[in-house]
Amino acid sequence: MNKLPTIKEIAKRLHVSASTVSRALHNHPSIGWVTTMRVHKIALELNYIPNQTAISFKQKKTFTIGLVLPRLSEAFFAAALSGIEDYASARNYNVLIGQSLDNAEREYRIIEGMKTHRVDGMIVSVSQDTENFEFLDDLKRLHIPIVFFDRIPNLPHINYAACNLEPGIMQAMDYLIGVGHSRIALINGPVALLSTTQRLEIYSNGLKKGSLEIAPELIVYSDLSAQSNHSCMKVLLNLPSPPTAVITFNDYVALDAIETAKAMGQLINKDIFFVSFANMPIWNYMDYPPVASIEQFPYKQGEKATEILFNILDMEFPETALPVHYLLDSKMISRNNN
C-alpha cells in the first residue's frame, strides 16, 4: 500500500522543510531559483498531485460553483450549461451540477448538498413550484453568492441574468400586425411563472400599440404538457373567429401546436403563422418552422450569469456588493423568406 506523495514527502527527499516546498510549488518569489527548480523536478518525478481536499479545507475555498437547473435534457438549459461550463473552466473553476426536474423538494436537497459542499458560488434557475427561499439565508451565512438565471424568483435584492422579453415580443407583434394579422393568439405558460405574466403584458402592449383590441378568447394557458399544448391549439382553432397567428410559450409548445394545426388541416405559414420563444437550432431543418423565433440566447445568458458570479467572487468585500441585474435583450429571428 504505497501512499501518494505529499508535500512532506518531497521535503524529506530534498532535506528542506514542507513550507519551502509549498512555496516553491507556487513559485513564491522568496524561494531561491535553485530550490524552486529542484522542488519542481522532484515533484514531477514523484508525480505529485496536489490534494485539493486539503487545500479547499485549509483555504476555505473549493474552486467549485454549483449549478442547479430544472432539466438537463432541455436544449435551452443544455446550451446554458455549456456557456457556464466554458466560462468557469476558463477560470479554473469546476462546475457541480444538479437537476431539479422542476421539483421544489429535489431542488432543496440539491442546494442543501451544495451548501455542505461549500461551493464558492451558485447559479440557479429555480424550479416551477419553488416557494420557499429560506436557503438564501444560509447561503448568506456561508458567504456563498448566488446568481439566478432565466427563471427568476420574485424577490428583492437578488442577482440575476435573464432575458428581457420585451424587444423580441414587440418586434414579433409589430411584424405580425404589419403584415396584416389582426387575430393574434397567445398560448401562454403556467401562471405561477413570472415569464408568463411578462409575456401576457408585453403581448397586450403590442396589441395596443398596433391599435388592436385584446380578445380574451385568444389567450389560453398550457401546463406545458404535450396534451395541454394540443388542446390549447384545438380550442383556438375551434373558435368562431380563429387566429391567423399564434405566439407560443416556447419551442416545445410550438412543436405540439404546429402538429395540431396541421392535423386540423391548417397550412402552416399560409393559413396560420407561428412565433415561438427560444429558437432551437433544429428549426432550420424543419419544413414548417415558426415564421419567427424570439431568441433568448441561453449560452450567452449562462456566460453572463457566470460573469456576474465571478465578479462577486473577485471582490474584496463581496458582502457589500449591490445586486446585479443583467437583462439581455431578446431578439426576433425571422424565417420569413418572401
Add this chain to the structure above:
Amino acid sequence: MNKLPTIKEIAKRLHVSASTVSRALHNHPSIGWVTTMRVHKIALELNYIPNQTAISFKQKKTFTIGLVLPRLSEAFFAAALSGIEDYASARNYNVLIGQSLDNAEREYRIIEGMKTHRVDGMIVSVSQDTENFEFLDDLKRLHIPIVFFDRIPNLPHINYAACNLEPGIMQAMDYLIGVGHSRIALINGPVALLSTTQRLEIYSNGLKKGSLEIAPELIVYSDLSAQSNHSCMKVLLNLPSPPTAVITFNDYVALDAIETAKAMGQLINKDIFFVSFANMPIWNYMDYPPVASIEQFPYKQGEKATEILFNILDMEFPETALPVHYLLDSKMISRNNN
C-alpha cells in the same frame, strides 16, 4: 465576523466533547439517547451545516464523481448526463462536469483537475482525438475508478458501458433489403472513431446477409461538419447509380443529408430513404424524418455507466475488480407507417 457553528461549538454549548457531538450527529448507538437528542436540537438551533471539505479531507472521500463529455449541447450527451445525474443524486453523490469539446488537450486539463479534486470516480466519453491515455495510470494510483461510456478507447482492461450497434443496424439492413432496396449507402464518420469501424463492419455483414455486393462508391466518410455532411450526400446522389437508401452516422448528419437530398429534388421517403442513429425526440415532429432510427438509449447508457461505477465504489477491494463491459443492445425504431 461571526463564524459558522462547528462541532466544537455545539460541544462547548452542551459541555460535552466534540467526539460525542460527532457521534451523536451520526446517531452512533454508543451515545445515549438523551445526549443524541440534545445534540440534534442544538445543531438545529445553531443551524449547523457540516463542512464537507473537512469531511472529504479526513475521510479521503468526496462523494463526487467526475463526468467528462465531449459536448453538453448535444442532445445525446445531455440525455446521458441526465441519466447519470439521476443515478448519482439518488445515491447522494455529486456530479462534477467538464466538456472537452472534442479537444484532447482540454480533456486532459479537465481530467487533471478532477484528479486533484479527488473525485471518487469518473465517467468519461473520450474526445475524438484522444490518443494519450497516461492519465489512467494516475487514476489507478489515486484509486479513482473510471468507467468509459459511449466513446470507448481501444484499450484492454477498462470498464465501459456502450451500445452494441449490431442488432439495430442489422434490423435496419434487414428491413431495407426486405422492402427491396439494393443500393444502400453509408455516410460514415471519422475513421479514428471505433464506432465508425463498427458501423462499416456491421453494414458489410448486413449486405452480405442480404446477398448484396458491397459497392465501395456507396461508402463515404464525413468529418461531421455540416459542410462535409452536405458534400457526402451530394457525392452519393451524383453517382451514375445513386442509392435509394442511406444510413447516416448520426442524427445531425441525417439532418444535413436530408436537407441536401431535398434541395436536389429528391422526395424523402419516396425516392430516397434514410436511417439514422440516436433517435432525437424531435424527429417525431418533422415532416421528413428518417424511415427508421437506430436507438442507442443514452439515458440508459448513462445510468448503466453510473451503476458500474458505484458497484466498484461499493466493493471492499476495488483494485481486484475485473473490468465490466456492458453492452446495451441498440434497437431499430421504425417510422414506416404503411
Add this chain to the structure above:
DNA sequence: TTGTAGGCGTTATCAC
C-alpha cells in the same frame, strides 16, 4: 532565503 509551529473541522482510536 528558509524553518518552525499551529491550525483549519472532522473522525477514529484508545482510554476511562
Add this chain to the structure above:
DNA sequence: GTGATAACGCCTACAA
C-alpha cells in the same frame, strides 16, 4: 457512554 488526543495535507504567520 463519553472524553482526550492525534491525525488527515496543506498553508502561513512568525522566527531565524
